[in-house]
Amino acid sequence: MNDVTAPTNLAPARDDAWIATSCALCYSSCSILAHRVDGTVVKIEGNPDSVVGKGRLCGKGVSGIMSHYDPNRLKVPLRRTNPKKGLDEDPGWKEISWEEALGEIATEFGRVRAEDPRKLLIQRTTTVTAGRNPLYAFGNAFGTPNYSTAGGGLHCGNGAHLISGIMHASWSVTPDFEYCNYAVYFGASKGHGAGHAATANMKLAADARARGMKLVVVDPMSNFASAKATEWVPLRVGTDGALALALCHVLVNELKIYDAPYLQAKTNAPYLIGPDKRYVRDAVTKKPLVWDAAANAARPYSEANSADMALEGDFAVDGVSCQPAFHKLKEHLRKFTPEWAEGITTVPAANIRRIAGEFGREARIGSTIMVEGVNLPYRPVAAVAFRGAQGHMNSLYNFYAIDLLNELVGASDVVGGCLGFNPACDGFPETGRPHYVPKPDADGLMITGMWMGYHYPYPVGEPRMPQNAGLQDLFTMGMTSPFLDSDDQEALWTQFELPYRPEAMLNFGANLLMSIANKESVARSLAKYKFMVSIDIFETETTRFADIVLPDCSYLQTLDSRSNFPFIFSLPGGMGEWCWPIRQPVLPPEGEQRRFQDVLLELADRIGFRADMNAAFNASLNLAPEQRLQGDRRYTWEEICDAELKTYFGAQRGLEWFKEHGLIKWPKKPEEVYWRPFVDVRVPIYWEFLVPLADKIDAITAPRGLKVPRQYYEPMPDHLPCVSHCCTTPGFDLYAFYYRDTLHTNSYTMENPWLDEAAQLDPYSYTIAINTNTGRGKGLHDGALIWVETETGRKVQGRVKLTQGIHPEGLGIGACAGHWGDGMPVAKGKGVFFNELLELDYNHVSPINLNLDLCARVKVTPVQVRQ
Amino acid sequence: MRRGMVIDLKRCIGCYACQLSCKAEHGTPPGVFYARVLKKEEGQYPSVRQLFLPVLCNHCEEPPCVDACPTGASFKCEDGIVDIDPEKCVGCRACMMACPYSNRYYNDGPQHYFAQGATVYEQVRGARHQTDVVMKCNFCRDRVRAGRDPACVENCPTVARHFGDLDDPTSEVSRLIKERSGFPLHPEAGTKPSVYYLPP
Amino acid sequence: MGVRWDAVVSGSRFWAQPEGADAPAPAAGMDAPVSVQVFLFGTLAKATADRPITLALHHPFRIADVMAELGRRYGGEFLSLIAAPNGVKLNHCRVYVNGEPATDPARPIQCGRSSAQIEIILLTAVEGG
DSSP states (O other): OOOTTOOTTOOSSSOEEEEEEEOOSSTTOOEEEEEEETTEEEEEEEOTTOSSSTTOOOHHHHHHHHHHTOTTSOOSOEEOOOOOOSTTOOOOOEEOOHHHHHHHHHHHHHHHHHHOGGGEEEEEOSSOGGGHHHHHHHHHHHTOOOEEOTHHHHTTHHHHHHHHHHHHSSSOEEEOTTTOSEEEEESOOBTTTBSTTHHHHHHHHHHHHHHTOEEEEEOSBOSSTGGGOSEEEOOOTTOHHHHHHHHHHIIIIISOOOOHHHHHHHBSTTBEEOTTSSBOBOTTTOOBEEEETTTTEEEEGGGSOGGGBOSSOOEEETTEEEEEHHHHHHHHHTTOOHHHHHHHHOOOHHHHHHHHHHHHHHTOTTOEEEETTEEEEBOOEEEEEOHHHHSSTTHHHHHHHHHHHHHHTTOBSSBTSEEESSOOBOOOTTTOOSOBOOEEOTTSBEEOSOOSSSSOSSSOOOOOSOOSTTOTTTSTTOSSOGGGTOTTHHHHHHHTTOSSOOOEEEEESOOHHHHSSOHHHHHHHHHTOSEEEEEESSOOTTGGGOSEEEEOOOTTSOOBSOSSOSHHHHSOOSSSEEEEEOBOOSSOOOTTOOOHHHHHHHHHHHHTOHHHHHHHHHHHTTOOGGGOOOTTOOOOHHHHHHHHHHHHHOTTSSHHHHHHHOEEEEEOOHHHHTOGGGSOOBBOSSOTTHHHHHHHHHHHHGGGTOOOOGGGSOSSOOOOOOGGGGOOOTTOOEEEEEEOOTTOOTTTGGGSHHHHHHHHHSSSTTSEEEEHHHHHHTTOOTTOEEEEEETTSOEEEEEEEEESSBOTTEEEEETTOOBOOSSSTTTBTOSOOGGGGOOOSGGGBOTTTOOBOOOEEEEEEEGGGOO | OOEEEEEETTTOOOOOHHHHHHHHHHOOOTTOOSEEEEEEEEEETTEEEEEEEEEEOOOOSSOHHHHHOSSSOEEEOTTSOEEEOTTTOOOOOHHHHHOTTOOOEEEOSOSOSSTTOOOHHHHHHHTTOOSSEEEOOOTTHHHHHTTOOOHHHHHOTTOOEEEEETTOTTSHHHHHHHHTTOBOSOGGGOOOOSEEEEOO | OOOOGGGTTTTOOTTOOOTTTTOOOOSTTTTEEEEEEEEEOGGGGGGOSOSSEEEEEEESOBHHHHHHHHHHHHHHHHHHHHBOTTSOBOTTEEEEETTEEOOOTTSBOOOOSSOEEEEEEEOOOOOOO
C-alpha cells in the first residue's frame, strides 16, 4: 500500500474506474471523479456526493485533464549550468539524476541550516491548497520563519483575510446565500466564478438570484458579479472605503438605523474611550469599562448587563472624560457625507443615500427566524468585499469600513447576513474532531478558533526588531510581505538590522516573477539567492532562476489527506453539510516525476532532521496522541495521511477507507453556522489596539529613520488615497487595475489550451478594457494595439476592448497573463502582464498591513505613434 | 417525444463551464465547439448590462440543415435530436450555409492542441472524430439514451440548463417555458428550435 | 420584531465548556519532585545539542514553569522565540505533554508521578492566499 507509484484500483486486466479525488486548478479544490480507462484519464466530472462543488465543475475544473497531459510538463530533474541569473539569461539546463539533485540540495540546505536556518525562504503557490502542510512542516522542522505565497496574500489576503479573521473568525466572508435578501459587493466575485468555494458558491448565488436576492455590485468594471447584479455601482478605482464610510454615516447619523442590542452585546461599541483614544480600564481588573446605565456607574464590560450599557453620552470616570466607542464612531462618521463621497468616488450622493436606506431597512433589525428548530437573529443583508476593494494602500480601512456595514445592523454571522466560512465546528459526531470555536481574549474581543497559519490575526503580535525577512514581526498587522522581493529590501534590512540575509529558496509552484509586481524588481531579488530549488510542473519564468529544478506530480498523480481543511478556506459557508474529501493518485508519475511530499521527507532524512519533521507534522496536523509520529522513525507520506484521517475520523477510517469512499460528510447544526449568538465574544467596531501598536512600532522604527504614518493606525477607518490618486501629471488620466478572470487561475491556466482557446474568444480575457466614450475620445477602437504606461515609465502592450461597462477613468486587465517564457508555450504572449505596471517598495505598500497597492495611474498611446 | 433544452439566462453567469464540459465530453478538436458562450453588452454607461448567451445546435423541429444535406448525412431522429452520420458526410458544408445559427463546424484543422502532437488523452478521445466532415452538438445522444442528461446540463455550476421532452406538457422544460415565457432564438427563421431561453 | 439580539438564544449551552475542563490538578502529589524530559524541535533545537533535555520540577508544574526554566538556561533570545515580551506563550509555539496539546501555560499539568515528556515546536507564523 505504500508504493508511491501505485494508483488506486489499478486493475491488471480491463481498467475502467471512476476515482473520487480533488481538483487543483484553483485553490477551491472541488471534489471530482476521474474516469480512468486502460491507464488513461478520459474524463473529469464533479463528484455529486461531495458538498464541495456538488457534482458540478467550473470550466477550469473540467479542463484539468489538458493541464495534466501537457507535453510541456517537466519530467526530469534539471541543473543550471549558467551561473548568471537574469531575465535574459538562459539557465543552460542539464538533465541530472534524482540522486545528484537530492545530494546537492541536501548539501546546500544542510549548510544553510547549520549556519542559520532563517536563511531559507519557502515559497509556494496558493493554487494547491493542500501543498501547505508538507511545506510548512518542512520549514518548521528546518527552523525558518520565512514563508511566502508570492502574490497570494500580498494582493488579497493582507486586508481581506486579516479582517475576516478579526471580525468573522474566518479566512473570507460570503453572504448567507440561502437567506440573504440584499447583498452589496465591493470588488468581490463570490458566486460568480472566482474566490474561495468558487463552484459551490456559483450555485448558491444563482439560487439566491432566482429567489429574488437583490445584489448591488460596487466595482469599476461590470463583468462578472456586476453582470448579474440588480444594480451596478461604478466608482473610481480604489475608493470603495470612502463609499462604505458614507453608507455607514447615512445609516447611523441620517437614518439612525443600527442594531443597538447587537452593538451592546457583541461588539466593543459600549467600551469607554478616553481622550488618549484608549479604553478606560478598571483599576483592579484592567478590564475595559462600560457605562452601566442601570447602576449609573462605570463597570467592567463583563459585569454589566449588555442591555444597560450606554452607547452614547459623555461620562467621567475617576476624572477622565470619556465616551462609548460607538459615540466616537458616530461622531467620526459625520464628516463622510454622501456629498463628500461623491467627490471621491463619483457615485452620486442620492444613490449613496438610497442604497444605505435599502440596506438598513432590509436588515430587519430586531427580527428572528427559525432554522431547523432553532430560533435565531435574522438580518438578511450582507456587505462583502474581497480582492478589488482591499488591493490598495488603504487596504485595511477599506475592508474595515465595508464590514462596519454588517456590524452596524447586526448582520454578522447570523441568518441571512455576512458569514465567515465555517468559523465554528463541533466535530465529526463519532470523534468530536475537529472541534474549534472563537473565544474571547482578556478584553472580551474575539480570537479566531481556526486559522490557516498559527499567528492569529488577533490579538495583534508584539512588534520587535525583525527576525523575519519580510519584517512581519515588526509590522505585525502584515501577513505576506512585499519586502521579500522589493527594490528597497536591502535598505530596510540594513535599517532594521536583520541579523542575516536570505540565501536559499525552496519554491513550490509559484511563479512570483509574474504574480507580485514588475518583473525587473522581482528578478533582482531572485538573482540574489545563492541557491534556489524549484519544484514545479512547468518551467515557469521563475523556475528559470533556479539552480535545481525538480519535476513534480500533477494533482491526478498525488495524495493529500485534507483537500478542504481548514474548513474556513474552501468549504462552502451556510447550512448544509460538513465535508472532508481527499486527493488520491489516479495515474502514476511520468518520466522521473516525484511527489514533492516524498521529496521533502527524503530531504529531511538526508539533512538529518527527520525527528523534527515528525514533530512538525504532529503539531501542524494536530495528530491525536495515538496517531502521533514517533521519534525519528521514517514514515511514508501515505502513513502520515493515514494518521491524520484516523485522528479525525477514527481508527476504522484511515487512508484505505478514504481511498474507497473519497470523502466523509455529516450535517451542520444551526449553532455551528450561526455560532455568534451562542458564543460570548465581541468584535471591534473601534480598533483601540491600533493606537498602542503604532507607538510600539514607532518606538523601533523612528530611531532608525522611519516614522510610522499614524493616519494608517487610527482606531477608526478613514479614506486614505492611493499613490495613483495623487498623480497630477497631465496625460496620466486613467486608473489601471486588474481583475480575476473566470477562465483563469493566477498565471497557471493560460497554458491549458482549452482555457486559452476560450479566453481568446472572450472579448475581455486577454484585452485591455477601456470605457467606450473615453476610448473614442482618444481615437481608440476595438483591437487597437496600445501602450499602457505609468509615470515611472513602466509599460505594457495590449489590444483595446471598448466597453460601456467600465468607469470612464478605469482601465481593466485580466490578471496575471502575458507569459514570456518558452516553458509554457501555449501561455506565451497571451493576454496582458498587468503586474509590470506595479512598483514594489515601501512607498507602494500599506504601511500597516503591507498589502501592495494594485492600481496605477497610466496614460495610453497607440503603438504605431509611440514616441 | 421531442427532446429539448431550456437555458435560464437569469442563472447563467457566463462561466464557460458548458463550453468546456462539452469539449471534455466529446474531445472535439481545436476550433470546434458544440457549445459556446457569447457575450454582449446592452445600454450606455452607467446603465449597462453584460449579457451572456450560451448557444448550441437548436435541434430544430424543421431543420434546414437536414433539407440542405445532399447525402442524408444530417438527419433527424424520432426523439427530435438532429445528428450527423460522419460516414455519409462528404464535407460539402451545405448544411453550414443553411443553419441560421452558425452552430456547425467543419473539422479540417489540426486534430490536437499541443505543437508536439496528440497527447495520450487526445489519441483516446479524438480517435472517434473523422476529419473533413461537419460536426455539431447531438444533445449527447449516447448519454441521453443511457438515461443521463447532456454533459453541459449535468455540469452547469449554476443549474441554468434543463433537458426534457417538449411534447410532454408536464415536463420541467415545458413548465419552465410556459411559466417564465421561454423563447427560442431567431424564431423568424421558422425552424422551430428545441432550445429555449428564459429571460435574464 | 424588536427582539433583543442577545436574548434570542439565552439558555443554550451548545458551545459551553464541558464541566471541569479547566479544573486544577488534584492535590495529591503536591510538591513532589518530577523529572521532565523536554524535546526541542526545529529552530528551538539550535539552543542545545541535547535532545531531550531533562528538567527537575515540582509536581504539579505548569508549562509556564517549563518556559521560564528554558529561558533561564538558554537566554532571552530563546525565550523571545516562544513567548511575547509580556511572557505570554506565542500562539505558533506548540507544546505537547505526553502527546496531548497543552493550550493553557498556566494550567497545572496532570501527569501523575512518572516523568513527563514535553515536546515544543514553532509552527508557521504567517500565511497568505
